[in-house]
Amino acid sequence: MTRAGIEAELHADFADFSLRVSLSLPGRGVSALFGPSGSGKTSCLRALAGLLRPRGFVRFADEIWQDDAKKVFVPTHRRAIGVVFQEASLFAHLSVRGNVEYGLRRVPPAQRRIALEQAIELLGIAPLLERRPQTLSGGERQRVAIARALAVSPRLLLMDEPLSALDVGRKEEIIPYLERLPHELDLPIVYVSHAPDEVARLADHLVVLRAGQVLASGPLSEVLVRLDTPIRLGEEAGVVLLGQVAEHDETWALMCVSFPGGRLWIRRENLPLGTTLRLRVLARDVSLARSPHQDASVLNVLPARVEAIGEDEHPADALVRLTVGESALLARITRRSVARLDLHPGQTVWAQIKAVAVLR
Amino acid sequence: MSAGAWAALALSLRLAAVTTLVLFLMGTPLAWWLARTRSRFKGGVAAVVALPLVLPPTVIGFYLLLLMGPHGPVGWLTQRLGWGLLPFSFSGLVVGSVIFSLPFLVQPLQNAFEALGDRPLEAAATLRAGPWDRFFTVAVPLARPGFLTAGVLSFAHTMGEFGVVLMIGGNVPGKTRVASVQLYEFVEAMEYGEAHRLALVLVLFSFAVLVLLNFFGQGKR
Structure with missing residues (x-):
């Protein structure tokens, strides 16, 4: 059984490239947007988040988030999303607890599906709650950022290269948490990455982007065995x-x-x-x-x-x-x-x- | 110090306080707009804001006097509204001071807002915060050092103004005779003792302000 997922039609022209993308992503599991830098994957994610407004159409499950034909554009703060950026982007003026509770307090109790304790426990940040963001390591910061995004009980989690600012050791510290998320929370995730190993480990669905266009899209196992446009995660097929x-x-x-x-x-x-x-x-x-x-x-x-x-x-x-x-x-x-x-x-x-x- | 000097000093402080308050209310949205807009009018608006930095205060005072006078458009409006005329009144001084000190509030705030970048505000938006919410719960607290600098500079700059005040306020004791004008009075009247004391108070005040600013600036780093 597949639930209604994401449908998006995104057109934009930037100084250095143009985006011509049509996305169809499943409503569960991890969908990876994979491609080199400048392929448009981050632009796609930002458009899903409402942080970027290309021409086109975005639907998530039963909600229309953008429809230019009907002049519909739901602003970011009204979309049921959680976003994790490349750098943790924690609020420097708040403690870790303040950061995690910032979004939570803005969600009506009836819409809370993920308890604060659950978000804290899932990312193992209980010992960090009273610390200031400036005193955390890169890996800890990113874990707090993920917990903060989960605490708003998103219906869709968007992650923009959440590991790329971390060194190898820190990545290994975070990946197990990421692997657990889709199973524990039944939350669809869109994961932007240019790192083949992350995609191989996390993705269920793979969208390969090149120069603003979709090169291939489908379940990971199907996309990787295409012979017409061979998709390689890394050096080797x-x-x-x-x-x-x-x-x-x-x-x-x-x-x-x-x-x-x-x-x-x-x-x-x-x-x-x-x-x-x-x-x-x-x-x-x-x-x-x-x-x-x-x-x-x-x-x-x-x-x-x-x-x-x-x-x-x-x-x-x-x-x-x-x-x-x-x-x-x-x-x-x-x-x-x-x-x-x-x-x-x-x-x-x-x-x-x-x-x-x-x-x- | 004589009662006149104390009254002038009190008036200066009151003027500076009211001016700073008005500046925060008017200048903060302006600084926010300047920091975040991509409008082609940005350059022009920024230049107008910075104009008091380079214009002789008497030029500003002269134009304000004309605008707010009985034959100026602002004067016509204030009379129609039943407020009377602004020149030679405390309200007129406030208007002049606000314009004269505008860059001292707007520029530090604009810099502070620009230094924030988009990311904290984007993060707040993804955490369900609407535009006003983002401004008050993320931008303002993160720009706190900028607010402090802007407030102190505006206050101190208003304390120190002379030209604008003299042009539009004149020299009405208790109403528009501020400390800097009073000092000028003392010198004109060759009351050097009084002049010395008032001048010293102003020097000490300015020094204290700068030390305070430095102290808070250090604390933030």
Whole structure:
């Protein structure tokens, strides 16, 4: 069941680029707007927030936030949003508590769905409440900013590169909180980022922007396996699989992660059964065979169906899109191998997965 | 100090207090507009606000006298409204002082508002604060040092004015004879002892104001 999400039609002309975007985002989960700087992703987010007024149309669920044809424009403070900016932008004249309560006090009690205590607990900022923003570390500040945005009980959370001003250590401090949010609060999130690792870890839905236009849009797993305009998160083509810890094998120090369509054995980690994991499988780590090859060292060999064969960057290589049950995989093999194995769409093959990375 | 000197000093303080109050009410919206507008009139308005910095006070006084006099448009209006004529009255002094000290209030405030940037106000908007709410709960508290500087400078500058006061206020004891004019009187009358005492009081006052300003300025950093 999908709830009505966000529909937006945004047109704007800036000095250095023009925005021509039509967005359709689901009403749950994390939608990432991904692209290099200057691609228009922040402009899109600001338009959803009402901080920028391009020409066009914005609808969230059953509310029209902007409709130029009807001269409708709901100002920012009347939109049921929470916004987290790149820099925390805390109010320097208020304590942490004052900051978190600032928005809360402006929301009628009947509309409060997230309790102050819940926001404070979710971001772990209880020990910081009496501090001044100036005395906090970058990571702490951003956690306070997220709690402050949640305390207004938004129906939509907008995050504009919330981690990009932080160093690697601080990012690792915040990401677990971000991973928990969509599950704990059932709150749709629009997440703007140019960092592939953040998108791979957080996004359910991916919109790729280039030079003010949408290059690709859809569920993360579908967008990443497109062969016509290959979308790479980082250097390498690959997919992200969502799975659960299904089994531990003490003898060989392995654990089994089941995902829609199969099971993968990976190195054991001390995680309870049922823990949700994101796994990244790069195309270069998947090879194909016509038979299951019981005599090879590869641990994970899954039956797969060839969906399509496309070109890769190097003329020697081909990218093969596979389905394994309900999931899709990409394999990079040489074109010579495609010919030798006589691969064609619809064929059943064995995918040998040499490496699986747990995203965290 | 003689009773006349004390009365002049009290009048100066009263004038400065009323002027500063009026300036805050009028100048704050103006400073806010100047800090945030992208209007093409911004440059012109900013120049008009800054004009008292470079014009001789007597020029301002002269034009105000004409405007507020019986044949000027402002004078015509005040008479029609039953307020009488403003020149040579305390109200007239206030009008003159407000115009004369306008840049001393508007410029520090404008700088303080500009230094805020858009971000705190945007953040407040995303936290359900409407425009007035944002102004009073975010912009004003964050611009507090600017308000302090603006208030102190306007007050002190009004205390020190002479030319405008003389042109439109004249020299009516207890009504328009402020400290600076009284000092001039003393010198004219060659009462140097009185002049010395009043001048010293004014020097001490100005010094105290600057020390205070410095003290608060340091406290904020």
